[in-house]
Amino acid sequence: MTTGRLEAFSDGVFAIAITLLVLNLTAPDRNVARGLARQWPGLAAYVLSFVVVGIIWMNHHALFERVVAVDRPLMLLNLHLLLWVALLPFPTSLVAKNLTHGFDGRVSVAVYSGVMTGMSVAFSLLWGWVVRSDRLLHASIDPVDARARSWRFYVGLVAYPVAVVVSFVNAPAAFALHCVLAVYYLADQLPKQDRTNGPPDAGSHP
Amino acid sequence: MTTGRLEAFSDGVFAIAITLLVLNLTAPDRNVARGLARQWPGLAAYVLSFVVVGIIWMNHHALFERVVAVDRPLMLLNLHLLLWVALLPFPTSLVAKNLTHGFDGRVSVAVYSGVMTGMSVAFSLLWGWVVRSDRLLHASIDPVDARARSWRFYVGLVAYPVAVVVSFVNAPAAFALHCVLAVYYLADQLPKQDRTNGPPDAGSHP
Amino acid sequence: MTTGRLEAFSDGVFAIAITLLVLNLTAPDRNVARGLARQWPGLAAYVLSFVVVGIIWMNHHALFERVVAVDRPLMLLNLHLLLWVALLPFPTSLVAKNLTHGFDGRVSVAVYSGVMTGMSVAFSLLWGWVVRSDRLLHASIDPVDARARSWRFYVGLVAYPVAVVVSFVNAPAAFALHCVLAVYYLADQLPKQDRTNGPPDAGSHP
Amino acid sequence: MTTGRLEAFSDGVFAIAITLLVLNLTAPDRNVARGLARQWPGLAAYVLSFVVVGIIWMNHHALFERVVAVDRPLMLLNLHLLLWVALLPFPTSLVAKNLTHGFDGRVSVAVYSGVMTGMSVAFSLLWGWVVRSDRLLHASIDPVDARARSWRFYVGLVAYPVAVVVSFVNAPAAFALHCVLAVYYLADQLPKQDRTNGPPDAGSHP
Numbered sequence: 001m002t003t004g005r006l007e008a009f010s011d012g013v014f015a016i017a018i019t020l021l022v023l024n025l026t027a028p029d030r031n032v033a034r035g036l037a038r039q040w041p042g043l044a045a046y047v048l049s050f051v052v053v054g055i056i057w058m059n060h061h062a063l064f065e066r067v068v069a070v071d072r073p074l075m076l077l078n079l080h081l082l083l084w085v086a087l088l089p090f091p092t093s094l095v096a097k098n099l100t101h102g103f104d105g106r107v108s109v110a111v112y113s114g115v116m117t118g119m120s121v122a123f124s125l126l127w128g129w130v131v132r133s134d135r136l137l138h139a140s141i142d143p144v145d146a147r148a149r150s151w152r153f154y155v156g157l158v159a160y161p162v163a164v165v166v167s168f169v170n171a172p173a174a175f176a177l178h179c180v181l182a183v184y185y186l187a188d189q190l191p192k193q194d195r196t197n198g199p200p201d202a203g204s205h206p
Numbered sequence: 207m208t209t210g211r212l213e214a215f216s217d218g219v220f221a222i223a224i225t226l227l228v229l230n231l232t233a234p235d236r237n238v239a240r241g242l243a244r245q246w247p248g249l250a251a252y253v254l255s256f257v258v259v260g261i262i263w264m265n266h267h268a269l270f271e272r273v274v275a276v277d278r279p280l281m282l283l284n285l286h287l288l289l290w291v292a293l294l295p296f297p298t299s300l301v302a303k304n305l306t307h308g309f310d311g312r313v314s315v316a317v318y319s320g321v322m323t324g325m326s327v328a329f330s331l332l333w334g335w336v337v338r339s340d341r342l343l344h345a346s347i348d349p350v351d352a353r354a355r356s357w358r359f360y361v362g363l364v365a366y367p368v369a370v371v372v373s374f375v376n377a378p379a380a381f382a383l384h385c386v387l388a389v390y391y392l393a394d395q396l397p398k399q400d401r402t403n404g405p406p407d408a409g410s411h412p
Numbered sequence: 413m414t415t416g417r418l419e420a421f422s423d424g425v426f427a428i429a430i431t432l433l434v435l436n437l438t439a440p441d442r443n444v445a446r447g448l449a450r451q452w453p454g455l456a457a458y459v460l461s462f463v464v465v466g467i468i469w470m471n472h473h474a475l476f477e478r479v480v481a482v483d484r485p486l487m488l489l490n491l492h493l494l495l496w497v498a499l500l501p502f503p504t505s506l507v508a509k510n511l512t513h514g515f516d517g518r519v520s521v522a523v524y525s526g527v528m529t530g531m532s533v534a535f536s537l538l539w540g541w542v543v544r545s546d547r548l549l550h551a552s553i554d555p556v557d558a559r560a561r562s563w564r565f566y567v568g569l570v571a572y573p574v575a576v577v578v579s580f581v582n583a584p585a586a587f588a589l590h591c592v593l594a595v596y597y598l599a600d601q602l603p604k605q606d607r608t609n610g611p612p613d614a615g616s617h618p
Numbered sequence: 619m620t621t622g623r624l625e626a627f628s629d630g631v632f633a634i635a636i637t638l639l640v641l642n643l644t645a646p647d648r649n650v651a652r653g654l655a656r657q658w659p660g661l662a663a664y665v666l667s668f669v670v671v672g673i674i675w676m677n678h679h680a681l682f683e684r685v686v687a688v689d690r691p692l693m694l695l696n697l698h699l700l701l702w703v704a705l706l707p708f709p710t711s712l713v714a715k716n717l718t719h720g721f722d723g724r725v726s727v728a729v730y731s732g733v734m735t736g737m738s739v740a741f742s743l744l745w746g747w748v749v750r751s752d753r754l755l756h757a758s759i760d761p762v763d764a765r766a767r768s769w770r771f772y773v774g775l776v777a778y779p780v781a782v783v784v785s786f787v788n789a790p791a792a793f794a795l796h797c798v799l800a801v802y803y804l805a806d807q808l809p810k811q812d813r814t815n816g817p818p819d820a821g822s823h824p
Contacts, residue, residue, distance in 0.1 A: 005213060005267055007623060012221025015630025016428075019638065019704045020225065027711040032722040036729065050704065054697040058690070061623055072264070072394070079260040086225045086256065093233040104238040111242065188690070211419060211473055218427025222634075226431065278470070278600070285466040292431045292462065299439040310444040317448065417625060417679055424633025432637065484676070484806065491672040498637045498668065505645040516650040523654065 003064050006078060010060060013082045017089060018053040021046050024093045041099035048178060049092040055185050056085060056119070062188050063123075066138045067130055074136065077126045084119035091115045099171060109174045110167035113160055116178065120156035127153060127190070141191065149191040156181065209270050212284060216266060219288045223295060224259040227252050230299045247305035254384060255298040261391050262291060262325065268394050269329075272344045273336055280342065283332045290325035297321045305377060315380045316373035319366055322384070326362035333359060333396065352397040359395045362387065415476050418490060422472060425494045429501060430465040433458050436505045453511035460590060461504040467597050468497060468531070474600050475535075478550045479542055486548065489538045496531035503527045511583060521586045522579035525572055528590065532568035539565060539602065558603040565601045568593065621682050624696060628678060631700045635707060636671040639664050642711045659717035666796060667710040673803050674703060674737065680806050681741075684756045685748055692754065695744045702737035709733045717789060727792045728785035731778055734796065738774035745771060745808070764809040771807045774799065 025042050028035025060081075067074075091112040098108040130136050131150060134143045159181055167174040231248050234241025266287075273280075297318040304314040336342050337356060340349045365387055373380040437454050440447025472493075479486075503524040510520040542548050543562060546555045571593055579586040643660050646653025678699075685692075709730040716726040748754050749768060752761045777799055785792040 005217065008214065008626065009217045009221055009263060011623065011627045012218055012630055013225050015627055016222055016225040016634055017228075018700070019631050019634040020228070022635075022638070022704055022707050023229075023641075025708045027708060027715050027726075029715055030719065030722060032712065032716055032725040032729075036725075046705070047701070050701050051697070054700070057627060058693055058697075072392075075264055076392070079257070079264075082224070082260070083253070083256050086228055087252070089228050090231045090233060094238065097233050097235055098238055101236065104236060107238040107242075108233075111238075186690075186694070211423065214420065215423045215427055215469060218424055219431050222428055222431040223434075226434070229435075278598075281470055282598070285463070285470075288430070288466070289459070289462050292434055293458070295434050296437045296439060300444065303439050303441055304444055307442065310442055313444045313448075314439075317444075417629065420626065421629045421633055421675060424630055425637050428634055428637040429640075432640070435641070484804075487676055488804070491669070491676075494636070494672070495665070495668050498640055499664070501640050502643045502645060506650065509645050509647055510650055513648065516648060519650045519654075520645075523650075 003067055003070055006070050006075060007061075007064055010078060010082060011057070013086055014053060014057040014060070017086050018050055018057075020089050021049050021053075021092055024089065024096050039096075042096035044175075045092045045096040045099070048175070048182070049088055051182050052116070052178070053085060053088060055182055056123070059123070059185060059188070059190070062190055063127060063130065066141055066190065067136055068138050069136050071136070074126070074129055077122070077129050081119065081122040081126055084115060084122050087115055088119075095175075099175075105171045106168050109171045110164050113163035113167050113174060113178070116156075116181075117160040117164060120160045124154050124157055131191075146191040152189040153191075155184065155189070159184075209273055209276055212276050212281060213267075213270055216284060216288060217263070219292055220259060220263040220266070223292050224256055224263075226295050227255050227259075227298055230295065230302050245302075248302035250381075251298045251302040251305070254381070254388070255294055257388050258322070258384070259291060259294060261388055262329075265329070265391060265394070265396070268396055269333060269336065272347055272396065273342055274344050275342050277342070280332070280335055283328070283335050287325065287328040287332055290321060290328050293321055294325075301381075305381075311377045312374050315377045316370050319369035319373050319380060319384070322362075322387075323366040323370060326366045330360050330363055337397075347397065355397040359397075361390065361395070365390075415479055415482055418482055418487060419473075419476055422490060422494060423469070425498055426465060426469040426472070429498050430462055430469075432501050433461050433465075433504055436501065436508050451508075454508035456587075457504045457508040457511070460587070460594070461500055463594050464528070464590070465497060465500060467594055468535070471535070471597060471600070471602070474602055475539060475542065478553055478602065479548055480550050481548050483548070486538070486541055489534070489541050493531065493534040493538055496527060496534050499527055500531075507587075511587075517583045518580050521583040522576050525575035525579050525586060525590070528568075528593075529572040529576060532572045536566050536569055543603075553603065561603040565603075567596065567601070571596075621685055621688055624688050624693060625679075625682055628696060628700060629675070631704055632671060632675040632678070635704050636668055636675075638707050639667050639671075639710055642707065642714050657714075660714035662793075663710045663714040663717070666793070666800070667706055669800050670734070670796070671703060671706060673800055674741070677741070677803060677806070677808070680808055681745060681748065684759055684808065685754055686756050687754050689754070692744070692747055695740070695747050699737065699740040699744055702733060702740050705733055706737075713793075717793075723789045724786050727789040728782050731781035731785050731792060731796070734774075734799075735778040735782060738778045742772050742775055749809075759809065767809040771809075773802065773807070777802075 025039065025046060028039075091108070091114075094108040095105075095112050098104040127150065131143050131146045137143050137146065159177070163174050163177045163181075166177055231245065231252060234245075297314070297320075300314040301311075301318050304310040333356065337349050337352045343349055343352065365383070369380050369383045369387075372383055437451065437458060440451075503520070503526075506520040507517075507524050510516040539562065543555050543558045549555050549558065571589070575586050575589045575593075578589055643657065643664060646657075709726070709732075712726040713723075713730050716722040745768065749761050749764045755761050755764065777795070781792050781795045781799075784795055
């Protein structure tokens with residue numbers, strides 16, 4: 001089985017999750033200017049989650065460019081990743097509603113960080129399954145070598161739990177940490193091809 | 207006609223239904239920690255339905271790998287299946303709101319089981335139409351043989367009505383039964399190819 | 413330009429519109445059995461609109477099988493059709509909320525019929541543009557002949573305005589008329605190929 | 619990397635954003651006729667935003683027909699465009715709720731114009747990146763020439779900020795300006811191919 005339909009389904013979930021984020025913003029009825037000014041946590045959460053889902057999509061794309069075959073465990077691990085991605089509008093809404101409410105704000109950002117931790121674990125399991133053997137991996141990538149160089153992609157496994165802890169101390173600092181991690185994952189952190197045979201270098205910088 | 211556009215449309219419906227499930231969760235405004243703790247039935251229903259729709263998608267995928275042509279009745283039977291899939295967020299919301307409310311909880315899980323029964327009937331009709339002749343079926347599968355081995359896929363026709371009855375007795379037991387059935391359908395229960403000519407073995411275990 | 417991306421985008425809109433219909437159903441909080449019994453207009457409206465959108469999708473598919481090229485007017489006429497399709501959840505919700513409310517119910521079904529009239533006009537304009545010349549039409553179909561045989565597809569241009577009038581007299585009768593029209597369009601009413609060269613016969617009965 | 623999956627993901631976001639617009643319309647419960655009559659700003663905003671997103675989709679399509687390769691900056695600039703497109707249901711809802719409320723109506727149309735300004739900036743950056751070199755551009759288009767003829771596509775960079783200013787003076791005038799700009803962008807304003815080698819002329823008038 002090729003990766004086509006799995007990617008199409010995943011793209012659908014990414015596209016819907018990213019577009020549903022706007023439903024967290026409710027248009028004020030009267031006093032529009034003041035109502036909008038008060039909604040800045042909602043807008044900040046919208047932009048953060050939009051960028052986060054967008055980058056997850058880019059990395060999902062980059063990962064599946066390195067994959068040549070799909071088996072049932074891979075489909076399941078991919079579903080597991082999508083479960084966390086599709087859940088993201090919920091903690092986004094939590095942050096939007098509570099960011100400025102002291103302790104409730106800190107709990108909300110902690111929940112957000114917790115969901116991102118789950119997403120990070122799911123993404124790492126997915127990649128771990130791909131590099132486990134050379135059956136699923138593109139011929140241009142050496143699995144042994146790829147496993148050794150995967151730690152850069154696994155950084156989130158430590159960084160997102162740290163964000164959970166930081167959330168309870170200082171909500172804006174945890175928010176900022178999520179921005180930093182977004183920038184980190186904006187660069188393609190997956191092991192590159194070994195430049196022997198073939199195309200899968202699309203995600204890398206020229 | 208090939209199966210391409212039918213699968214693309216179905217994937218769209220699956221992807222949207224699975225992503226809309228998150229709308230059943232409403233972020234609390236104040237008292238976030240307590241509000242979230244009280245939402246555990248909503249989170250449990252989210253995870254169950256997400257996994258259920260995900261597995262339906264995987265089996266839909268496995269089914270259409272065995273199909274080489276599409277006719278109008280098949281399109282209609284597929285639409286019928288999608289009608290039940292797209293309805294699933296509704297009983298999920300019912301369970302999320304009422305699981306802990308005694309009799310209302312039992313009725314809610316019964317409705318959930320009823321919708322799953324409808325889904326199971328629709329899926330069985332779809333497969334029944336495919337194996338009815340050798341016109342739609344992939345050349346690597348013998349229709350006579352496939353019909354004889356289809357009973358494993360039809361298990362849901364008995365199991366989901368049982369879940370309806372169990373719901374009225376014990377809601378958590380019915381919930382658990384849905385989890386068991388999800389695991390059952392996680393394995394590819396459709397008749398495999400006869401290993402004579404060709405590829406459609408993607409869904410099977412290595 | 414081929415029809416690929418236009419069909420993909422349209423399939424997306426169809427899939428979302430058909431899946432959003434479920435949001436018109438709100439799960440009752442307590443008294444689940446009674447609450448569900450009272451929601452039968454909502455369920456009836458859900459099933460009708462689901463089937464209607466599904467059949468529109470099937471006919472959209474059948475139409476574009478007869479098309480070989482896409483120009484800007486065709487893209488615009490397709491967008492116009494999608495505008496009516498994407499609007500359908502709104503009159504569906506109107507019918508769900510008001511069907512049993514006497515005059516309000518009749519107005520609601522009339523609005524539903526009005527939106528279906530708009531959809532029918534849009535679909536007829538789309539087909540009219542396709543058969544206007546032989547530039548867009550598949551080589552196996554003769555445009556002159558196709559124009560002469562298109563009246564069967566244009567039946568809705570008369571039938572849906574009739575449904576608007578009937579709505580004001582008797583809402584259930586208009587509802588039934590929509591069911592009849594759905595069955596009518598279930599069959600492929602577009603002119604078939606002239607059986608000279610090529611494939612586009614997928615939608616017809618064997 | 620080809621443009622396939624990027625276009626598929628973008629089409630998903632366009633399709634969802636355009637279909638979510640209908641959620642801004644709430645069906646009245648009683649007094650349907652009067653309730654609908656009062657909702658004309660909602661219907662007007664629905665039609666405007668539907669047409670706007672539809673035309674953005676057409677131009678997105680036309681732009682990527684001129685693109686042969688995708689790099690990470692292009693993916694990011696595309697995400698940036700989608701961020702504004704996915705946000706559009708929010709100012710649409712703002713206009714729907716407040717158009718007839720004096721100052722609040724003017725602020726709402728100004729916010730709408732502001733989001734369209736962001737969309738226009740994002741679209742211009744996207745095109746600017748494509749024509750920056752001849753690496754991403756289709757071989758039939760000369761980058762130097764294309765850059766010189768791009769000003770017609772950049773008109774929105776001036777026109778939408780003008781709409782922001784007009785909004786504060788006269789909301790209906792700004793609304794009308796958006797209609798004019800929609801018609802302007804309905805025509806394909808991107809530089810055409812140089813008619814030397816190849817296909818990408820689909821969006822142009824015959």
